[in-house]
Amino acid sequence: MKWTKTLIQTLRENPGDAEIDSHKLLIRAGLARKVAGGLYAYLPLGMRSLKKIQQIVREEMDRAGAQEIVSPILQPAELWRTTGRWDTMGPNMFKLRDRGEHEFALGPTAEEVFTDLAKGMISSYRQLPVTIYQIQWKFRDETRPRFGLMRSKEFLMKDAYSFDVDAEGADKSYWTMYRAYERIFARCGLKAVPVQADGGDMGDSLTHEFHVLADAGEDGIAFCEGCGYAANLEKAERKVGNGEWGMGNGEAVEEIPTPNAKTIEEVAAFMGLSPDAFVKSLVYLADGKPVMVCVPGDRDVNDVKLKHFLGAKAVALADFGTVLAATGANAGFVGPVRPADASLRIVADVSLKGASGRIVGANKDDFHLKNVDLARDAKIADADYADLTTVKAGDACPHCGRPMVIKRGIEVGQVFKLGTKYSAAFNATYKNDKLEEHIMIMGCYGVGVSRTLQAVIEQSHDKDGIVWPASVAPYQVCICLLDPADAGVAKVAEDLEAALEAQGVDVIVDDRAERPGVKFKDADLIGFPVRVVVGAKGLANGGVEVKRRSEDKSATRIVAPADAAQAVADLLKEDAGA
């Protein structure tokens, strides 16, 4: 392919709304262009990479025995009402009406559509197990689209759904997909690590997210380098030490004035103590009902854990009127000892079990209590102690006790055991060999295809631009033709292009009438894995220059034109094997 025949436009300036490198490079290298907030057009270069990622996904799905279909983006409301998600999906789902006033959604996912299809087509155990998938555009009405393709309103996703006769089969389907995902990301040149994630309120809770580790990632992940434990921060647990909370000596509770000191830090500074001497108490509304949550003063409440523990649909910090009514004080001075509403449920982090000698809010503005023994002074049921906090760097691994580290990740895929949540709602059943009816067991599996494109860039770039892995590069080789007007030189480039294409290598020839510096800069910015420089001067000195994008100038090889195709093919082969 000749550069002058393609629609490639690189930009000098970073886009104003880009906060992370991969977003800047996506636009500057001419892979995509913003159409509106959270909406992108994929330009020819970006489209080539996107198609290669899709193809890898497709090959690995097919290899795992899944079958490709395609279902409509426009999904009827009835399907979503069957599972109740028409109402619970909230404002993230795009909803619209047709001219007949029938309601539809622009699919953010497709569990309902696929379950309904399976119900209509599957009736016997003989047809199971089956996994079906699609690669389709999905929609999400993001409040704040950002990071380019990472958090956009429209994105390309591969979603697969497995249907099995029993839990054992569902387990097998799950791990088959898990292994397919490992292969997909490896083939895309990505180091993606599987981490345990929160199962949400969806049936069986086994789920793994695949994360590309990057400082720009939006998700926090706890890792144990000792035993390999890895979990999303929403889910990650820690080993709580015995006597983690220094014990008091049975002194009586004492009220102390702490005027204008509202935050733990302020009170701690006022009293000359460290935050972990405190119990932080917050009033939440769980599905509209107030509940007090107590955690160690130096820790944060994990809303996801709290929500699951309370079995609530939603939890949020209570408004100040509710806080005042429930405790008798304003936020900052509330605590678990004798709140105004004696019936207020109090739950506490498990690490506070047996805590004594603590400082808590006095449920009276401008006062705290010291020498508090939670078991003695607060009404917290044994069953209301639970893991309610988010782990921090240095916390003990729940399995081996070694200190954990926290890293950032970009989620590029997730495998999920759904159980019967959707199949039961649709009454999607099969008949066993005794003609008894059973509900099918499901799993769902997503890969963010467009997000993977940008994750590759985030993981593989330098100050000059993108460094594509050959498997998903827009073109694997760029031939920089330095003297396009010289017929003899152009012929060398053309022959090399033909020889490489004959071997199935994607080649672009930069035949623009530009200075060499401009061509080298663009080749580095776009990040073609191998660059070949063909120019009159080089040929006079015996050859063409071959260099990987990932190598510096000193690694340049001078190769006779006749050997160039082989030299390039060898480099690509080496990289593919690495």
Ligand SMILES: [Zn+2]
């Ligand atoms: Zn460990």
